[in-house]
Amino acid sequence: MADGKYETVIGLEVHAQLATRSKMFCGCPTGFGAPPNSQTCPICQGMPGVLPVVNRTAVEYAVRTALAFGLRVNPACRFARKHYYYPDMPKNYQISQYEEPLAEEGALDVEGPDGLRRIGIQRLHLEEDVGKLVHEGDFGTAQSSLVDYNRSGMPLMETVSRPDLRSPEDAAAYLRAFRAVLVALGVCDGNMEEGSLRCDANVSLRPRGATELGVKVEIKNLNSFRNVQRALEFEVKRQSAALDKGERIVQETRLYDADRGATRSMRSKEYAHDYRYFPEPDLVPLKLDRAWIEQQRAAIPELPRARRERFVVQYGLPPSDASLLAQSRALADYCDRAVRVYAQNPKGIVNWITSEVLREVDAADEVAVTNFQIPPENLAGLVKLIDDGTISGKIAKDVFARMLTSGEDAATIVKREGLTQMADPGALGSLVDQAIAGNPKAVADFKAGKTAAAKALVGQVMKASGGKANPAMVDRLVQEKLSRS
Amino acid sequence: MISRQDVEHVARLSRLALNDAELERMREQLSGILAYIDKLRALDTAGVEPTSHAVPLVNVMRDDANRPCLSQDEALANAPDRSGEFFRVPRIIED
Incomplete structure (x- = not known):
């Protein structure tokens, strides 16, 4: 930051909704804006006894993205269950990837004020989205929350950057470049307003020159380029003020409130990090062979x-x-x-x-x-x-x-x-003659050395032609005729 | 034997309210399961690849095609509570 005392360290987790026709593990459609709970089936509603099946196109899109960022596509990967209780997720677990993600270790080159910077990408994995919660009635007095499961089971691709970003502007630039690659690949529509691209940020400060990372805070709910930058700017200020006062930063999850332009602590998530991951028994591993991966590479357009x-x-x-x-x-x-x-x-x-x-x-x-x-x-x-x-x-x-x-x-x-330009020397010449005859003062000024006076005459001719005269030709004719007259 | 705190922790994560007698019974049963895992650990598994599935299958995938959904009413039929087109749940406020 500008004060130079602390160095800002930021890493971004980006969730991109893949532009498939059907959901990650079932055939429900993925269109935005459908009536609530009209795009669900027993699989994405988490009914007992159903069997999810992986969407091949989602895997193809994820592999293409991995290759575009130079990530190593793992020869084998697995899905895992991530357990927590929340009404946006009817199964009480989310199918994600944990120990064996689809791809690891790549980078994205981001243009910054100091030229090109290489931002590491640690991993890329596939998972399913969860439902959407809305509050019934007034936020303060609401007695209940409402759930729409249309989004439940939508294919998501999560990428986690290395903590290589050094400022809020850096983070916004990364997200812009990231989005441009996804849109170019055609794997995501990049529409942040509709939630097709969402971002969480990990941010910490450390004394300039230190190599150890400071205590990090996770900020959720960053749904526009502007919010990413503003939330991080707020958080950097908050943390540096706390450090200046000799306080310690608490590792926590904070929510960005765009209306107030501030982040606030989410106490509810404090104990939520014991997810008890285990391999998803309903989904067999993916073993992607080299030839198939190369086919995906060939499908990558110009980035x-x-x-x-x-x-x-x-x-x-x-x-x-x-x-x-x-x-x-x-x-x-x-x-x-x-x-x-x-x-x-x-x-x-x-x-x-x-x-x-x-x-x-x-x-x-x-x-x-x-x-x-x-x-x-x-x-x-x-x-x-x-x-x-x-x-x-x-x-x-x-x-x-x-x-x-x-x-x-x-x-x-x-x-x-009839807008064709007048470029006939004869016709233009007579317009120029008329302008010279009608503006003796301009002619006198020109002769007195005020070359700008010629401009006024050119303007007269352009006007007389209804803007259709070729300006270069008028200019030349005016100069010629003035110096001869 | 695993500790009582461990059992309480796991119970809380699983949203289970256990009384003292149940906690003790779970502690004994969970300890028995872990002891059995210890027995398996005695086997020499050097050179055996870890596996998550007993079936010799990989790459089970489907085409990206749409299938019929449940109707809204069907989708909401099992809801404990319903409000119009939505499932209704106790108030969830992030704070």
């Missing part, structure tokens, strides 16, 4: 970092633009599709994406980018019309606005509306 590098090299983009595009699979796809149609000016296309397109849609909203009213091919067409001199950049903005509402391509709009 954000590689894509960013390609954008820099192939399209000549500045690294900041390349990073912005590569963070979003939909945006990067949009860019690639536009450039495929018009490869002469990738930079021009990207400028239109980063300025105009992203004014209309949120870069983080993959669905909105994918469904953007102007298809990438049409944006490419617009840039081409500018480049070949058919329309000016100014007119192009009007055309863009019309494309947004009508869905037509640029050439159709330009043709129908």
Whole structure:
């Protein structure tokens, strides 16, 4: 932190809901927003005597993710029962993985203020989600809680980072990069608002220079990039104030309250850590052979970092633009599709994406980018019309606005509306003559050495042409005629 | 013999309320089970891979396809208490 006295040490546990059609161990659908308790069956309700069966696609997605992060996929892994009593879990145990997870030891490269940093990932495992609790009536006076088991049994992939993160910003950057990889892989929709990506953080402080880790506090309920950063900032402040006063940090679980911007202790979880794990007798081990794992590797598409590098090299983009595009699979796809149609000016296309397109849609909203009213091919067409001199950049903005509402391509709009740029020297020349004749003061100023006066004349001509005159040509004609007159 | 505290701890984790006589009986029975495990421990298992299952099966997986769910009413039929579309349980507040 800024005061330099303590070093912040953070590790993140991320739970990602896998984008499968059916749940982890049964055939119930996984759609978000269905009526409560309408997507359950005896298996995800934890009825006695039922038999869970592993969803093959969930395993494939987890293996692809493991490979993308360079994790070692274990030749054999097992499921385990994690026991605790809570009404969100009807079986009184959660099927998870414990001693033999699916994969171990990898890393994610995260871009920070000091360049690229490698953040270790300790393990990746599969488990099932639990139901959702809501409070009946007013929080203060509620007599009961309500349970919706639609989420029970949803496939979750948990990844645990090494305590390699050194600041709240670092943690948020890790989560962004992590999400971008998952979305690029197509294994998770990355929608934090709907809970497809959730995060717990372990945070501790230690005197700068110390090698021993301080006492860690776990923070739960971090469901947006903003909350991750704010909760950690609060917690770092709280812990450093306590250490300054000579207090000891208590190892505990704290809950982030976004409304108050503060974390508070969850006493209820203090005794909850005796989970009595044992191998799940209903599920036999997974032994993934090398050839099958290699098949999964072959299914991995271009990942954000590689894509960013390609954008820099192939399209000549500045690294900041390349990073912005590569963070979003939909945006990067949009860019690639536009450039495929018009490869002469990738930079021009990207400028239109980063300025105009992203004014209309949120870069983080993959669905909105994918469904953007102007298809990438049409944006490419617009840039081409500018480049070949058919329309000016100014007119192009009007055309863009019309494309947004009508869905037509640029050439159709330009043709129908007569927006083609005037580049005929004869016609432009007479407009320039009129402007010179009508503005003797500007001409006199120019002759007196005020070169800026020419700009006023160019403006007059542009206005007279209804914005359609080719600005470069008008500029040249004005200069010529002024120096001759 | 395992201690009375151990039995109380395990009982609490399992949400079992045991009286003194039951605690003592459980202590004896659990101790007997552990003694039997000790007997197994006497076997030479060097070179034997630990196993969690007696069946020689691995990789039992299914296709990612949807199957019919229970209807809402069926799903809620065994609920001890119900409120509209939800299971109702005693108030759970994280504090």
